[in-house]
Amino acid sequence: MMNNNHKNSNCGFAEELVSYLYGETGGAENTAFEAHLQTCAGCAEELEAFSGVHFSINDWKLKEFANLATPSIEIPYEKAEKPVEVSIVSGSWWSVLRDLFSVSPRGWSLATASFAVLAVAVGIALFALNIRKDKDVAESNTKSKPVIMPTVERTPEQSNANANQNNQPDRESKPLTEPKTPQPELAATAPDPKNSRVVKVSNNPRPVQKVENPNVQRNNEVKRIKNKNDVPPKIVVDDDEEDNTLRLAELFDEIDTKE
């Protein structure tokens, strides 16, 4: 039975009261509080009331909670790990870019094979283009008018020195022969068939077509001119250049007349 006419425990034993109620007092404290209860009606009455409350709550617990099974706690481990990944990873632009272009090993092998095929195809195309260019250059050289450079008189020492230089099996001498081959005067001044320039060029099968033909043609032409007239060849100029020289001559004439 609960008593509504209870008093408040103002005697200063509140803490001891709850400790005694829940059995958490030591031997000496227990004895001291029991002695106090015999002299304090308020504490005795409050202890009885609190015991009733404690019993009621315990009853509630036993009847509604004690038989309940503990719920199986399911922790979403994978979901919880994602934010950590995202925080580490946190979507840096580099990782996003890397993921975008990430290729499997099989993809890499396919890419390598296709690149090799492409490289071979490009190489073949370039080779074919190079051959075609060579042919075009050779054809254009045969078709074009021979440009006769001013003749340079060379002493026998110089020609011998040239011959010595060209006879050396130096790799660097090869490219020097090609630009110098179109000079017909060398052949004219040194008509010796053992001339190093002609020999050098004839050793190389490719330049034979593009270099020897114009040389031979020009050499023959120069020989023909020399044999016929022994007159230095006239410089053949295009019509446009001739017109310009005429105009310049007229201009010079005008200037002279004005002066």
Added chain:
Amino acid sequence: MLKSLTDEQLVELAVGDEPDAFGEIVRRWERKIFALCFGMLSREDDAKDAAQETFIAAYRNLPNFRGEAKVSSWLHRIAVNQCLTKQRRTKTRSETFLDDENNAEERVFIAPVHQSPARITEQNERLSHVRQAVHALPADLRQVIVMKEFEEMTFQEISETLDLPLSTVKSRVYTALKQLRMKLERTPLEVV
């Protein structure tokens, strides 16, 4: 091996990507946390949800656990916050809660066969009043009384868990008991 470790060591392992360590923490504390949630919310379903959410929140906040407090204190704080959040949500449907209280016979314990229907009804009403009285306590008082009654923690353990002085804990328990006594005495039901 994990059973011999302290809670703090388990948390360190769990932070280092060891799910089994956190599983051990769950096994150690799930019953007590469930009891706390049941005492705070007075409803089984809500208590289950709150306990589940407590451990999920704890797992997600593992990297933020700095070890300044005990793991038990940390879990209790999370659980109480989860309960208060859930209570605020259910307050909006408080009428539903009261309706449930009126239909308390449907969800309380199954009485022994030898008890008469009148006695069973009386007991159920008594339990319903206790439940409502505890539920009506302020959160700080409810927490300590639930920890004392449902989790059966000592005053010293409650003091350490809540990081409160021992005298404050005892004082709160005293005040809670006093308020419960007043609420229960207003309902003229005899203690069985």
